[in-house]
Amino acid sequence: MSDQAVKFYNLSLEERRQWVAREAGIDLAEVEILSGIRGLSQEQADAMIENVIGIFGMPLGIARYFRVNGRDVLVPMVIEEPSVVASASFMAKLVRAGGGFSATTTAPEMIGQMQILDLDDAPTARLKLLEHRDELLEAASAVDPVLQKLGGGARDLQVRLLEHPALGAYLVLHLVYDVRDAMGANAVNTAMERLAPRVEHITGGRVHLRILTNLAERRLARARCTLPLETLAFDSYTGEQVRDGIIAAWAFADSDPYRAATHNKGIMNGVDAVVIATGNDWRAIEAGAHAYAARSGVYRPLSTWGKDREGNLVGTLEMPMAVGIVGGATRVHPAARVALKLLGVHSAAELAEVIVSVGLAQNLAALRALATEGIQRGHMSLHARQVAIAAGAVGDQIERLASRLVEEKTVRIDRAQEILKEWSAS
Numbered sequence: 001m002s003d004q005a006v007k008f009y010n011l012s013l014e015e016r017r018q019w020v021a022r023e024a025g026i027d028l029a030e031v032e033i034l035s036g037i038r039g040l041s042q043e044q045a046d047a048m049i050e051n052v053i054g055i056f057g058m059p060l061g062i063a064r065y066f067r068v069n070g071r072d073v074l075v076p077m078v079i080e081e082p083s084v085v086a087s088a089s090f091m092a093k094l095v096r097a098g099g100g101f102s103a104t105t106t107a108p109e110m111i112g113q114m115q116i117l118d119l120d121d122a123p124t125a126r127l128k129l130l131e132h133r134d135e136l137l138e139a140a141s142a143v144d145p146v147l148q149k150l151g152g153g154a155r156d157l158q159v160r161l162l163e164h165p166a167l168g169a170y171l172v173l174h175l176v177y178d179v180r181d182a183m184g185a186n187a188v189n190t191a192m193e194r195l196a197p198r199v200e201h202i203t204g205g206r207v208h209l210r211i212l213t214n215l216a217e218r219r220l221a222r223a224r225c226t227l228p229l230e231t232l233a234f235d236s237y238t239g240e241q242v243r244d245g246i247i248a249a250w251a252f253a254d255s256d257p258y259r260a261a262t263h264n265k266g267i268m269n270g271v272d273a274v275v276i277a278t279g280n281d282w283r284a285i286e287a288g289a290h291a292y293a294a295r296s297g298v299y300r301p302l303s304t305w306g307k308d309r310e311g312n313l314v315g316t317l318e319m320p321m322a323v324g325i326v327g328g329a330t331r332v333h334p335a336a337r338v339a340l341k342l343l344g345v346h347s348a349a350e351l352a353e354v355i356v357s358v359g360l361a362q363n364l365a366a367l368r369a370l371a372t373e374g375i376q377r378g379h380m381s382l383h384a385r386q387v388a389i390a391a392g393a394v395g396d397q398i399e400r401l402a403s404r405l406v407e408e409k410t411v412r413i414d415r416a417q418e419i420l421k422e423w424s425a426s
């Protein structure tokens, strides 16, 4: 990046837009679309969902310093929570010193599920389906010739035998479908609905539900980073102390689901913000993440933290990442389109690699703070501006009041209101 030294957060909004346009080599007009100045129109919103009466705004910030697989990337993040964008940038800066994030993905394979009921003999029906595997895969691929031409289509078919007191023995057919650069829900759901009559014919049963699973365990994104001790030391904390503190914090999450839930929430702070900015379905990503975290039967952290032979801190994150760069709102929402351009990603896999890196950075930020000075100093000092606004501050008062709250170490709305009263009385 040409201008690493600039204190981005000290620039005015307009200067930040100009800086982003310059850095990313995109038109200022496009940055204005990303910024919402000329973003989603009422008419576009009206066509996206039902009963529209307007557009709900959210802040969009840019995380700096990310280097993913050797490529510098400015990351658009949509989030209402203070300190997330700042801490993502901070951790990306630290990780950069150790070479940046390395990220990979598996094939973009989603799984569709078909529930088959009213079977005379479920185990026999299962084998019959498997005997027709090739025919069913061919039929499923033929449903979407465009996807097939792009190299996607049906990849595998599995049949599970399940039992429930309400149903007795029944079958669940899994269709593994390569959806290329889409999130893929529509392609998979269409294929499942088309296959159903043939599956009923083969099994003699009744096909009930036909829908993809959000436990996209075949579509994983993985990121890792290595932090030398000198990048971890700060204030009175040595690199060893910070490293070991982070590892101990991770071990807590790895042995306690109550902590793992919060640990993973920190990861999702980063993941969701980019997923939303790019017009992707964050409920799908959330559902997949938590189901994956609980896949062993115990809810566990999605990341790991340990040390390598040289004593460096090493972090990894692995999670399902069903995101697209086509389909859904990704090409409909004008700001999502510019967000994808800013990220410079040309495939769903590349997007997933950036997102999982941001998730890992966010996890590192929270653990670093929790394992040392605690979360409140950094988080609350940035939260103070929101508290000031909630208390009724406007214009210049916001920054002034926020600074005073941080100085007093009392970032509370009642105190903010008191100060505002004092100011209006004087």
Ligand SMILES: CC(C)(COP(=O)([O-])OP(=O)([O-])OC[C@H]1O[C@@H](n2cnc3c(N)ncnc32)[C@H](O)[C@@H]1OP(=O)([O-])[O-])[C@@H](O)C(=O)NCCC(=O)NCCSC(=O)C[C@@](C)(O)CC(=O)[O-]
Residues within 6 Å of the ligand: 006, 007, 008, 009, 064, 081, 082, 083, 084, 085, 086, 087, 088, 089, 090, 093, 262, 263, 264, 265, 266, 267, 269, 362, 365, 366, 367, 369, 370, 375, 377, 378, 379, 382
């Ligand atoms: C908040 C910081 C970054 C401050 O950290 P600091 O040490 O005060 O920051 P600094 O002034 O030394 O600046 C370091 C870098 O941080 C960034 N930075 C610094 N200030 C700003 C700002 N105003 N606006 C934008 N960026 C900022 C910026 O990149 C800067 O580098 P520079 O660009 O100057 O060379 C740090 O304390 C931190 O990382 N804290 C963790 C915050 C966090 O994790 N927040 C998530 C919300 S809490 C939560 O929801 C999840 C949780 C915690 O429960 C999860 C869990 O339990 O695991």
Ligand SMILES: NC(=O)C1=CN([C@@H]2O[C@H](COP(=O)(O)OP(=O)(O)OC[C@H]3O[C@@H](n4cnc5c(N)ncnc54)[C@H](OP(=O)(O)O)[C@@H]3O)[C@@H](O)[C@H]2O)C=CC1
Residues within 6 Å of the ligand: 144, 145, 146, 147, 150, 179, 180, 181, 182, 183, 184, 185, 186, 187, 188, 189, 212, 213, 214, 281, 284, 324, 326, 327, 328, 329
């Ligand atoms: N459980 C869940 O998570 C569910 C989610 N959804 C929603 O589904 C939407 C996402 O579905 P999705 O199928 O991704 O979206 P779309 O159906 O909008 O777009 C995907 C389609 O784009 C076309 N396409 C063009 N180029 C490519 C390419 N390079 N790679 C892949 N496809 C390409 C293909 O269609 P074609 O071959 O026809 O040209 C493909 O089927 C989201 O809005 C989500 O919220 C819906 C139901 C359930």
